[in-house]
Structures are given as C-alpha cells and as structure tokens.
Amino acid sequence: MTYPRAFSHVGISVTDLEQAVEFYTQTFGWYVIMPPTEIVSDDSAIGIMCDDVFGEGWERFKIAHLATSDKVGIEIFEFRNAEKRENNFEYWKSGFFHISVQDPDIEGLAAKIVANGGKQRMPIREYYPGEKPYRMVYCEDPFGNLIEIYSHSYELTYSAGAYQK
Template sequence: MKDQKVYPKSFSHIGITVPDLDKAVKFYTEVMGFYIIMPPTEVLEENETAIGQMCIDVFGKGWNSFRIAHLSTGDRIGIELFEFKESQPKAPEFNPFQTGLFHFSVQDPDVEGLVQKIVEHGGKQRMPIREYYPGDKPYRMC
C-alpha cells in the first residue's frame, strides 16, 4: 500500500428526498439555476431491469414505486431528487449540532440576487451577506 498514489476523489452527487418532486425540480432549476439531466420519472419495484434491481438492493422490498429526477450544477455535481409515497412532509429542523446533513453550498457571482430568489421561494436567510476576508479578498457569503 505504500506505493499506492493518494489523490482527492471527485464529488459525484447528493440524494435528497422531497415531498413534491415537481415543486423541487422547479425550485432547483428556476431559483438555483441547475439543469435537468433526467426529468421526473417513475421507478417501479421489479427485477427485470438494472434500475429496478439496484433500487431493491438499496431500499429493500415493499416500496412499490417512487419518482426520481436528476439535476446537475454548472460544475457537474449531481442533485438526485426522490419522492416516495411513504415520505412524511416535515420541515427539517435547523440543528447544526446534530449529526447529519447541515448545509450545502453553491457559488454565484450575484450573491444578493440569489439570496433574494431563495427567500422569495420560501428559503431562509440566516445571516447577512458578509465578506469572508474583509479588505483582503473579494469573497462574500451568506
């Protein structure tokens, strides 16, 4: 193992379960500017196709069907959205001290415009737009 090269891996995608796939696709395309790779599609629980078999491997048996869409950011990071009939629509609790997904980040040269669009569509602005290195570098975040 000493001679094996170590290098950083590329990030491929993240999967997010949503209560309304069509509404989520609209938000991530129209507000966040992501593009659609695969539009909302129904996947059935069956053993005849590779996708059916893979989903049984991952989710087990008894889910019957679900809907999925694949989106991508401009730098090719995938956003995989799932809608399961069994899902309970529940707003996530903001608790950064709890194990699990805390946040994800996007870059946009128009920070003000993107923050405004997110808030207009139900998102929450938790902090003002701030300079990350005030007076030194032009990086801003919110």
C-alpha cells in the first residue's frame, strides 16, 4: 500500500556557504545542526557516497545543515568554482525551482529577505480577493534561489479550490 512519506530535507546550492548560513539563520530563524564543513574526495564513506552522486572529479565542496521548526532539513552546498546562474528561473525546464515557507506576516518576511540581501520578485497577491485572507509572494535569496511565502498552510490554500472558478 502506498502511504504519504514525510518530507526530510531540501538541498540548495550557493556561491558562499557562510553567507548563506547567515542569511537563512537570520532571515528565517532556522538553526544550524551541522556548521560549514569541507568534504573532500577520498575513500571515506562520505567520499564514496559523493562519488556515487557527483561522479569522478568533484574534488571538494563545503556543506552545512540547518533545520526548520517543523523538522525539515536545509542542506546547503558550496561547490568548488561555484557560479551564480545567469537565469535561475527557467520555469519551462523540468526540475525543482523553489522552496516555500509559511508566515502570516508575509510583508515582514519579504522585507527581511530584501534587508538581508535577497529580493522580492512580485507584489504580494491574494488567492481569493475579498473572500479569504490567503496570500503569497515569490522572493529570492542572495544567490537567486526562489523562495515562495504563503500566509496560510498549503492544505488550507489549495483545499478551497484556489484555481477553480
């Protein structure tokens, strides 16, 4: 029988690991469960696992692990020769393209993202104008990774039929 699995973590790639840890801890209040650490290609268990994932020649990277209040992990990577993508929002291409957080104070969190080096991509929008207070906005971290903010839970927002007329 298929049953719903719990979400464990999300991995984010950045160009400056220490700056990213500071951004996510200061902006979202997430806490560090493993501080920035360098991983090198060798015959250790983690070295072998990384060979399996990244293939030969990755040499080294830095990684930190954060956690949210609801026990979701945020795994942040800084790879050797890391580059910020010119266009990090190629929504028409397959793959993951954002993470989402919930905060009833969307304005405050969006302002905090901007104050800490990120940006707000759009105005705050209502799903049900004049009917229900469910709102959302897309922002970016300082590295161009997209962050969506919801005012209410995912279940409340979509169970009410957000796209139905």
